[in-house]
Amino acid sequence: MFSKRKITLICLAISIALFAAGCKKKVPAPPPPPAPVVTPPAPPAPKAPVVGQFTAEPSSIQRGQSATLRWDVSGDVTSVTINQGVGTVPGTGSRQVSPTNSTTYTLSASGPGGSVTASATVSVAAPPPPPPPPPPATPEAPKPTLEQALGAGVQDAFFDYDKSDIRADARDALTRDVNALKAILSDFPSATIMIEGHCDERGSAEYNLGLGDRRASSAKDFLVQLGVPGDRLKTISYGKERPQCTEADEACYQKNRRVHFSPGQ
């Protein structure tokens, strides 16, 4: 490390040297003469490009057919582009296009003298409808299974908590079910239909065996009164053993308090 005294001495020496240099007297040089003014001649103005031709042949097509775009651009051209996905093209040329809908193509040509555009439209008409398919040889649809027939045509009926009597909406549902059940039983002359009684998860599992049984037999009694043959209907209680949902809320509870129809076994 430098001692304080040494640093002071060095500073002093530098200051003196600088002072001495600054004091040297200088004679100013004369200013340089101004440069002579020369005006260059103006370059010739470039010519704007000229579009000699931009056409679509034919100008009307049917969907799926194609048309030909032709163009001819002259003059000072740096680039020629056509929109609608055609892109950059040479100054003169042609291109096949097959638009699906009526389309106007715009050609843009640009050069140092400016730019110019031209457009051509291809009108597209929808094709005529295809001829109808020949009618099938056998018009018979595949026969639904008993399970499919029950699933498509017979509705569940729903119950109040700890109740097995048929409430108004269940009465409506079962009344609508009567004709469907009669039709299904005649379509499947050897089948029986099982009426399943189900419960929500709240009462005890053991008690719900009884409740589900009562729901199933209430529904059966109602259907028999409306003319569904009772010897073709069987009942089973699943209590709360086979819920269709397991959420602990009233929406799910209500979904599970029901009778459901399935093929008898």
Next chain:
Amino acid sequence: MKKIVCTIGVAAGTLMVLAARQVDFSGVIRGGERPAIAVPDFRGDGQAQAFMDALNQTLWNDLDGSGILRMVPKTQYPTTVPQQLADFKIPPPAEPAPAPAGGRVRRGQPSAAPPPPQTGGGLWLSDWAIPPAQANYLAIGYTAVQKNDKLPDVPPAFVLRGWLVDLSQSTPANAQALAKTYIESPDEAGARKAAHEFATDILERFGAKSLFGTHIYFVRHTGTLKNPVREIWVMDPDGKNQKQITRFNALSDFPAVSPDGTKIAFTSWVHVNPAIFVFSVDPVRDLRFYNQRGASVTATPSFTPDGKQLVFASSAGSDHCCRIFAANLDGSNLRAISSPNAIDVEPKVNPKTGAEIAFVSGRSGPQQIYRMNMDGADLDRLSDGTGEASNPSWHPEGQILAFAWTRGFMTGAFHIFIMDVAKRDYKQLTNGPGKDENPSWAPDGMHLVFMSTRTGSSQIWSMLADGTELKQLTTQGVNLHPVWGK
């Protein structure tokens, strides 16, 4: 988990104290001070070491769960643990009393001998009787896998040598309350069995029945929402040794066990409509109960105390479910007991008297517990008509019922209650989140098994009849409807 159980237990206990009515359940709930027992971890030699966790845990749980002993925490034990009675040392005779006042101790003179030790570090009987352990009894022992030199063809066995030490005695010889050797198979199951047997012998010294050797039957639910499967299973009272009994791949539910523990009866949908099955347990065999043809429901059977008949619910002979019936174990000698007006299910014959039936009925509205004589006479409602009540289970002495009740809770929120049938006094045992259902008394009359959804899924739990000592017995899958048998 343990912490949660503890918290729930404490919370339930506190609430019960707050809500306590002056009810005497002294027959099933032991009051007063329990003897304190210290059970340090036993050590094993060689191969036996691998099974010591199982042994120590089993021994502790059996004694802890008995409800008659107070377990001294292991942190309060002396540092040295004797492994056999012979390890105990007799403390040296007490020093003569200090010199009478006035006698001066000369300064600078070193005392003649160091002061006598105050403890044996665990090797004196008194070390376990004084704070911090303050135990009344001590269980010690050790294990080894041994081969009998005289019988070279016999494979080696797991041997447990155990002692119960009475700490109120002054000499080790007098303190020996029990000394016994247990020989089992050299595997974890053998170690558990040896521990169960030692615990059984200890509990017997205190007049308590061990639950070791009893069985809990239950239902395991699997399958999908559309195709649920329920099978009957059995396990030990500590949840170990779970074995599947039925293999119907269908819905089978609501097991009951015969008084001698050799048969079960249950309800199954395997032949479409719910019907009763009677099985022998070992070997598992269908004993062929005849269900009445055309009955849409035949369900929820239980055995009479002589084991010769079943009582159950059936729609036989009427259009609606269900009346209470009785029949022989093969379905013969069928007779209706209750009238066909309401849903009557879950009949349970008083195991002491054989003269009355507790059952569940919807005859007065929401489901409640009723009783009647074996001929259907003297019908009485036991639950007070509030809420919904289900799952009656008779205490072995026939005076107290455990059951599930929603009293004081929202619909479906069952908790476990016990009721003195003569006085109609009741006491709530469980509380807190989830549903608690299907209580069933253990053969010792002090424990209950039940199902609970408190962890979020339905599992099997056990507890003492005062609601303490809660233990979760199943953890895998969904488990329901336990019943405790021999």
